[in-house]
Amino acid sequence: MEPPDRRPRAERARQIADVLRQRITAGAFDSGPLPDERTLVAQVGATRNAVREALALLRAEGLVERRQGVGTLVVQPKYGHGLDRLAGLAEALDGHGEIVNEVRAARILAPPPAIAERLALAPGEPVVHLERLRRLGGRPLSLDTTYLTADIGVPLLGHDLAGRDLFALIEETSGRRLGRAEVVVHAVSAGPDTAALLEIPPGTAVFALDRLTHLDDGRPVDVESLHVRADRLTLRATLHRGSA
CATH class of the missing domain: 3.40.1410.10 (Chorismate lyase-like)
Incomplete structure (x- = not known):
């Protein structure tokens, strides 16, 4: 069993944002929204709070936006x-x-x-x-x-x-x-x-x-x-x- 990740949540969020940014710029989500939070938690191996903070960082960069009833979308392709x-x-x-x-x-x-x-x-x-x-x-x-x-x-x-x-x-x-x-x-x-x-x-x-x-x-x-x-x-x- 892996030991719990005791790094500060802000550090984990930053590193998750890096991973998601790389996938976005590679065109992984051009055809639709990002996976939901539960799926992202499983994909990146992090807590839901850390994933939410990572998505907030990407929103602050203007890379993604949250749309009610749709999910998190890439604002514009790079x-x-x-x-x-x-x-x-x-x-x-x-x-x-x-x-x-x-x-x-x-x-x-x-x-x-x-x-x-x-x-x-x-x-x-x-x-x-x-x-x-x-x-x-x-x-x-x-x-x-x-x-x-x-x-x-x-x-x-x-x-x-x-x-x-x-x-x-x-x-x-x-x-x-x-x-x-x-x-x-x-x-x-x-x-x-x-x-x-x-x-x-x-x-x-x-x-x-x-x-x-x-x-x-x-x-x-x-x-x-x-x-x-x-x-x-x-x-x-x-x-x-x-x-x-």
């Missing part, structure tokens, strides 16, 4: 975006709905020195600056700020920036293949302007992705800063262990 392949958002979310880009800026300018340095440009050398609010299913998903070297970016200005991924357009217009990208992911609090555009309360946690993309010859051509609604997207990768 879409998975893999980090182990260089792909545009529309490519990564193919089959989940139409991605529409609201182009808020598309211009040629002299970049900030830090951007010029990352793109290996001389000071004052022009770049193409794009800002796009990206929607999935009509709802905001991310706010993307992009700086492109002029030879790559200028040809894009005459193309469908509202309906196409930049990566595909870059390869089409340049005749070159993209090679690799370095990506850094932060968790940040959305400021008032970003929050208003993404239609979330100010201070809400969002993913901030910094990405530097290179052509297949190694030349850096694309610096991006993406603010992504963390309640709508999960970041996934398949990692292989190799030599240190």
